[in-house]
Amino acid sequence: MRRSTTLASIFVGAAALIMAPMSHAAVKPEVKANIANGKKIFTEGKGSVPACNSCHGADGMGDDNLGTPRLAGQISQFIVKQLEDFATDRRQDTTMFVMNTNAKGLSAQDRRDVAAYVSTLKNYKIRTVLGQQQLVEAKAGSNLKELAANGTEIGKRHLGKAIVNYGAPERGIPACRSCHGYNGRGVDPIYPKIGGQRFTYIVNQLKNFREGKRKNDPMSQMQVVARKLSDEDILNLATFLTNAPPTSLGNIRLPEQHPFMAFDTH
Structure with missing residues (x-):
């Protein structure tokens, strides 16, 4: 069983x-991301939207004290969906109460760019346990x-x-x-x-x-x-x-x- x-x-x-x-692709054509723009928004913000790193940390690892999530290394398309859901109020920010406003302040291209950038923030190392190597973060x-x-x-x-x-x-x-x-x-x-x-x-x-x-x-x-x-x-x-x-x-x-x-x- x-x-x-x-x-x-x-x-x-x-x-x-x-x-x-398949269903997503049928509705929205693929849009290329601009990682450089994503990094700029993450580190400096854009217009009234503050820098993402002010809550999520300089390395995108989040903060337990603030209740903010780790973004570093997250799947890009998943982050795009979450930002779109915040922008359209399909998801409510019940932690900091700012993500709906912030997401609305970014264009669809901006949201895709930020998602692409944070997905690149990966940092792996190899450790040896009981004589065997293993990939860890x-x-x-x-x-x-x-x-x-x-x-x-x-x-x-x-x-x-x-x-x-x-x-x-x-x-x-x-x-x-x-x-x-x-x-x-x-x-x-x-x-x-x-x-x-x-x-x-x-x-x-x-x-x-x-x-x-x-x-x-x-x-x-x-x-x-x-x-x-x-x-x-x-x-x-x-x-x-x-x-x-x-x-x-x-x-x-x-x-x-x-x-x-x-x-x-x-």
Whole structure:
């Protein structure tokens, strides 16, 4: 039953991946991004729109104190969609209450340019564990010890890892990796990178999906899943994902070099 539930989730995720870009391409022609313009907006702002790095950090890694997400290395098309959703009020900024106004202040080309720029902010390194090399991020997500010392409740990493890898079939919860890839490293173009994301942001967004405060997910996939997650589940998931390495032991290939698959088998 566990295997069949996970495989079914993989099939649904793959089907959505195939269909979504086809329908998107039928409506909007491809527009090339200007990374230089994106960098300028990110670092300097544009008009009344402040510099993105004023909230998301100079390296785009986000801020747990502000509740802002990591943008560095995120899938470009996913960021474009989020900015478009903020600009059209399909998504509401319930954290800083500024993203709707900021997104409206940028043109469609500007939004695409910023998305393209932050997607290039990647910083990987190789570490050796038990005699095997592994690709990890030089700058990971949140400092959990620091958060805990400041009174933030932290979950149990191994329980979060279990849901990411296998889901909870007895509760109808699919494995996160069936859509988001190994350790949440993201699947281009619609499933975002959640591995390495800020702890606070993961917690807040899962609760927003669960409570109906965020509804801009394709086919309501995240809303359906989040409604089945307890507060404990959410803390456990965020605890594992925020510092999850993008590859398994013995694998030093860049995540974007991998074909779509739920399990890292090579």
